[in-house]
Amino acid sequence: PMVPGVPPREASDRLIIYQNTFDTLQRKYTTYTGGEELFGLSVSSYPKLMQIKKELNLLQKLYGLYNSVIDTVHGYYDIL
Numbered sequence: 001p002m003v004p005g006v007p008p009r010e011a012s013d014r015l016i017i018y019q020n021t022f023d024t025l026q027r028k029y030t031t032y033t034g035g036e037e038l039f040g041l042s043v044s045s046y047p048k049l050m051q052i053k054k055e056l057n058l059l060q061k062l063y064g065l066y067n068s069v070i071d072t073v074h075g076y077y078d079i080l
Contacts, residue, residue, distance in 0.1 A: 001059055009070075012063040019056055026053070 001015040029049060036043045 001063075002055075008063070008066055012067060015056070015059055015063055019060070022052065022056060025049070 001011050001018055033043055
Protein backbone atom coordinates (compact mmCIF):
# COMPACT_ATOMS: atom_id res chain seq x y z
CA PRO A 1 0.00 0.00 0.00
CA MET A 2 2.92 2.40 0.50
CA VAL A 3 4.46 1.98 -2.97
CA PRO A 4 5.12 5.30 -4.72
CA GLY A 5 3.26 5.94 -7.96
CA VAL A 6 0.27 3.70 -7.20
CA PRO A 7 -3.15 5.31 -7.71
CA PRO A 8 -5.01 5.87 -4.42
CA ARG A 9 -7.95 3.60 -5.28
CA GLU A 10 -5.62 0.71 -6.10
CA ALA A 11 -3.57 1.37 -2.95
CA SER A 12 -6.80 1.25 -0.94
CA ASP A 13 -7.66 -2.12 -2.47
CA ARG A 14 -4.15 -3.39 -1.76
CA LEU A 15 -4.49 -2.22 1.83
CA ILE A 16 -7.61 -4.33 2.31
CA ILE A 17 -5.83 -7.42 0.99
CA TYR A 18 -2.74 -6.75 3.08
CA GLN A 19 -4.84 -6.08 6.18
CA ASN A 20 -6.47 -9.50 5.85
CA THR A 21 -3.05 -11.15 5.57
CA PHE A 22 -1.77 -9.17 8.55
CA ASP A 23 -4.81 -10.14 10.65
CA THR A 24 -3.96 -13.80 10.08
CA LEU A 25 -0.36 -13.15 11.12
CA GLN A 26 -1.53 -11.24 14.20
CA ARG A 27 -3.80 -14.13 15.27
CA LYS A 28 -0.88 -16.55 14.93
CA TYR A 29 1.31 -14.23 17.01
CA THR A 30 -1.35 -14.07 19.72
CA THR A 31 -1.70 -17.86 19.74
CA TYR A 32 2.04 -18.46 19.87
CA THR A 33 2.51 -15.88 22.61
CA GLY A 34 -0.18 -17.60 24.66
CA GLY A 35 1.63 -20.91 24.18
CA GLU A 36 4.92 -19.41 25.29
CA GLU A 37 3.28 -18.06 28.43
CA LEU A 38 1.50 -21.35 29.08
CA PHE A 39 4.70 -23.39 28.95
CA GLY A 40 6.75 -20.85 30.89
CA LEU A 41 8.95 -19.83 27.97
CA SER A 42 10.17 -16.30 27.46
CA VAL A 43 7.71 -14.40 25.32
CA SER A 44 9.18 -13.38 21.99
CA SER A 45 8.66 -9.78 21.01
CA TYR A 46 8.43 -8.61 17.44
CA PRO A 47 8.79 -4.82 17.30
CA LYS A 48 8.47 -4.84 13.50
CA LEU A 49 5.05 -6.47 13.84
CA MET A 50 3.88 -3.70 16.16
CA GLN A 51 5.27 -1.05 13.81
CA ILE A 52 3.39 -2.57 10.87
CA LYS A 53 0.22 -2.62 12.96
CA LYS A 54 0.55 1.12 13.66
CA GLU A 55 1.24 1.87 10.00
CA LEU A 56 -1.75 -0.16 8.88
CA ASN A 57 -4.02 1.67 11.33
CA LEU A 58 -2.83 5.03 10.00
CA LEU A 59 -3.19 3.89 6.39
CA GLN A 60 -6.72 2.67 7.09
CA LYS A 61 -7.63 6.09 8.44
CA LEU A 62 -6.02 7.85 5.49
CA TYR A 63 -7.63 5.73 2.80
CA GLY A 64 -10.93 5.67 4.66
CA LEU A 65 -10.93 9.46 4.57
CA TYR A 66 -9.92 9.46 0.92
CA ASN A 67 -12.70 7.03 -0.03
CA SER A 68 -15.22 9.04 1.97
CA VAL A 69 -14.26 12.28 0.23
CA ILE A 70 -14.34 10.69 -3.23
CA ASP A 71 -17.77 9.14 -2.54
CA THR A 72 -19.09 12.48 -1.25
CA VAL A 73 -17.78 14.35 -4.30
CA HIS A 74 -19.31 11.78 -6.62
CA GLY A 75 -22.56 12.20 -4.70
CA TYR A 76 -22.53 15.91 -5.53
CA TYR A 77 -22.59 15.07 -9.23
CA ASP A 78 -25.89 13.23 -8.71
CA ILE A 79 -27.57 16.41 -7.42
CA LEU A 80 -29.35 18.32 -10.17
